[in-house]
Amino acid sequence: MTTPSPANRSYIDTKALNSWLIVLVGLCFMYVPTFIDLFRGIWRSDENAHGPIVFAISLWLLYRKWPEMRTAETEQKGSVSAWLILIVGLLFYIVGRSQNIILLEVGSIILLLLASVLILFGTRSAKIVWFPLFFMLFMIPLPGTIVVAATMPMKIAVSYVAEQLLYAIGYPIARNGVILQISQYQLLVADACAGLHTLLTLESLGLLYLNLVRHESFIRNFIMVFLIVPISFTANVIRVIVLTLITYYFGDEAGQGFLHGFAGMLLFLSALLLIIGTDALVRTVFARRNSTEQMSG
Numbered sequence: 001m002t003t004p005s006p007a008n009r010s011y012i013d014t015k016a017l018n019s020w021l022i023v024l025v026g027l028c029f030m031y032v033p034t035f036i037d038l039f040r041g042i043w044r045s046d047e048n049a050h051g052p053i054v055f056a057i058s059l060w061l062l063y064r065k066w067p068e069m070r071t072a073e074t075e076q077k078g079s080v081s082a083w084l085i086l087i088v089g090l091l092f093y094i095v096g097r098s099q100n101i102i103l104l105e106v107g108s109i110i111l112l113l114l115a116s117v118l119i120l121f122g123t124r125s126a127k128i129v130w131f132p133l134f135f136m137l138f139m140i141p142l143p144g145t146i147v148v149a150a151t152m153p154m155k156i157a158v159s160y161v162a163e164q165l166l167y168a169i170g171y172p173i174a175r176n177g178v179i180l181q182i183s184q185y186q187l188l189v190a191d192a193c194a195g196l197h198t199l200l201t202l203e204s205l206g207l208l209y210l211n212l213v214r215h216e217s218f219i220r221n222f223i224m225v226f227l228i229v230p231i232s233f234t235a236n237v238i239r240v241i242v243l244t245l246i247t248y249y250f251g252d253e254a255g256q257g258f259l260h261g262f263a264g265m266l267l268f269l270s271a272l273l274l275i276i277g278t279d280a281l282v283r284t285v286f287a288r289r290n291s292t293e294q295m296s297g
Helices: 006-040 051-071 080-099 102-120 123-128 130-139 144-168 196-213 218-250 252-256 258-296
Strands: 173-176 179-182 185-188
Touching (some): 006 051, 006 102, 051 123, 051 196, 102 130, 123 130, 130 196, 144 173, 144 179, 144 218, 179 218, 196 218, 196 258
Antiparallel strands (some): 173 179, 179 185
């Protein structure tokens, strides 16, 4: 196998860069109106406020992977499956944009990016950027029917656990569905406090943490992915408890005002600390098991 000369390598790099510039110009032409609509509309809501953050992190992850993706470039590019993915992505975009189906419109950008990597760089490069593309799934707004169907049971579960914990430590609290009554105050557990969107946001946070930490053990990664769900649920319970106690001690205005936003930050902080703590616990268990195996061996 021959190594390209500096002149040929420079030509190849320039050609690849020009190809990507064409792709980026095309994507900007297609999706700038889409993202303008998102920023003016659904991304302004509390439930979907994580969308632009997820998108920005995905772009940052793609930027970090660019050198590695370029290094893994192969001569076998532009497979039939890559062009099929491109065609499906374009169809999703056309149908989504024309029929105002946001799920297809936003989701199509993932397919088009994947197809572009496969066509320009090959399969090995696509495997390198699989996580940034997968991470973009969390920015796609879900259909309202799915959100409503999944959110209500979650809100009831979070409300129940919060009520039981506060009652167990002596607070005068009762619950009716997703309404908590503490002293003279009533609190409605809203979708933003314990809904599907919040769970998905915390899931994305946990997966991002695992991707940045990069554990070598598949079993350890699998355990952490599995535990992210109860960790997210626990973080939601903590947020509801904090809001309830803020309202109990400082009044309804404090609970619904500035401190409500603080409780939102507490949600992500508590989730992150729980993820790090759980990861440390799992690491300790694996270290002890390895030490035991070495001693027995």
